[in-house]
Amino acid sequence: MSRARAEATVFHAIACPTRRALLERLRSKEDSVTRLAERFGVSQPAISQQLRVLKDAGLVIERREGRHKYYQLSGRPLEEVASWVKHYESFWKTKLKSLGEHLDKRS
Amino acid sequence: MKSKIEIETFYPHAPDRVWRALTDPAALADWLMENDFVPKLGHKFQFRAKPQPGWRGIVDCEVVALDEPKRLAYTWQGEVDGPKTMVTWTLEAAPGGTKVKLVHDGFTGLGGLFHKLVLGSGWKKMLRTKALVVLSRMTEAGEYRLPPNER
Numbered sequence: 001m002s003r004a005r006a007e008a009t010v011f012h013a014i015a016c017p018t019r020r021a022l023l024e025r026l027r028s029k030e031d032s033v034t035r036l037a038e039r040f041g042v043s044q045p046a047i048s049q050q051l052r053v054l055k056d057a058g059l060v061i062e063r064r065e066g067r068h069k070y071y072q073l074s075g076r077p078l079e080e081v082a083s084w085v086k087h088y089e090s091f092w093k094t095k096l097k098s099l100g101e102h103l104d105k106r107s
Numbered sequence: 108m109k110s111k112i113e114i115e116t117f118y119p120h121a122p123d124r125v126w127r128a129l130t131d132p133a134a135l136a137d138w139l140m141e142n143d144f145v146p147k148l149g150h151k152f153q154f155r156a157k158p159q160p161g162w163r164g165i166v167d168c169e170v171v172a173l174d175e176p177k178r179l180a181y182t183w184q185g186e187v188d189g190p191k192t193m194v195t196w197t198l199e200a201a202p203g204g205t206k207v208k209l210v211h212d213g214f215t216g217l218g219g220l221f222h223k224l225v226l227g228s229g230w231k232k233m234l235r236t237k238a239l240v241v242l243s244r245m246t247e248a249g250e251y252r253l254p255p256n257e258r
Contacts, residue, residue: 085214089112092209095139096116102128102138103120 013057019050023073026060030072111212119204126176129196140166148173152181163187168194183211190214 013019018040025031025039037047051071054060063070118125128134130146140154150170158164163186172180172195180195192213199206 085110085112088211088214089114092112092114092211096114096207096209098138099128100116100118102134103118103124 013053013059016050016053019054022047022050022054023059026071026073030063030070033069033071036071110214111210113211114209116207116209117201117204118207122176122198122200122205125198125205125207126179129179129198130175144168144170146170146173146175146179 021040022036025036031039033044033048033051036051037044040047048069051060051062055062055071059074060071061074063072128138130144132142132144135142135144135154140156142154143152144150145152148170152168152170154166154168156164165185167184168181170179170181171193172178176198178195178197180193182191183194184191190213192211195210195212197208197210199208
């Protein structure tokens with residue numbers, strides 16, 4: 001998935017107040033579909049549908065246990081930025097070395 | 108999580124000389140990338156490199172701080188839809204040469220968005236600004252139309 005497409009999915013996922021509330025709720029701990037449906041006062045199919053959108057955007061992780069499904073917040077988007085920063089860090093280290101060589105050769 | 112790059116280094120050359128290497132287009136082309144840099148506040152320019160898979164090879168920049176020969180800063184946007192990050196160079200005369208500090212910060216993107224979302228109401232601003240560009244490409248059915256350069 002390209003970064004732009006991934007971002008579109010994420011934006012779509014958080015464009016809905018219910019889904020934002022779900023993320024907020026899952027921030028502290030894992031929760032089951034049953035309990036989430038109760039808490040939000042909606043049907044299980046309705047909450048499952050919202051969770052699926054969040055899952056597709058990579059914002060939550062699903063875990064099955066018997067007949068129950070559990071959801072928790074995913075750290076993947078954070079990891080993505082961390083790897084991006086890492087990439088730039090090695091880029092600049094190489095470039096700073098080139099800058100040193102550039103300065104030396106014109107002495 | 109680390110969201111900022113900070114590297115300090117030393118060059119056995121006078122600050123004026125290091126400053127030239129940071130602000131002369133030919134010098135920049137030699138050690139960094141091809142460019143149309145001009146040492147002028149507000150000047151918009153590009154760094155260009157060979158395109159790679161996943162990167163078009165262009166960085167859009169704008170000079171936002173210029174204090175010869177001490178401080179130079181420009182915005183750094185490597186992707187059309189990506190966030191504007193910031194590159195800041197600070198030069199300091201030291202015995203026998205120059206101390207150079209490079210700071211590259213402002214990394215957001217997915218993680219930053221996520222962070223803002225989790226931290227509170229930052230998503231509102233994101234939706235108003237950057238997200239509008241993305242959302243304008245979404246069809247009624249919620250399908251995303253790729254910008255021409257990604258098709």
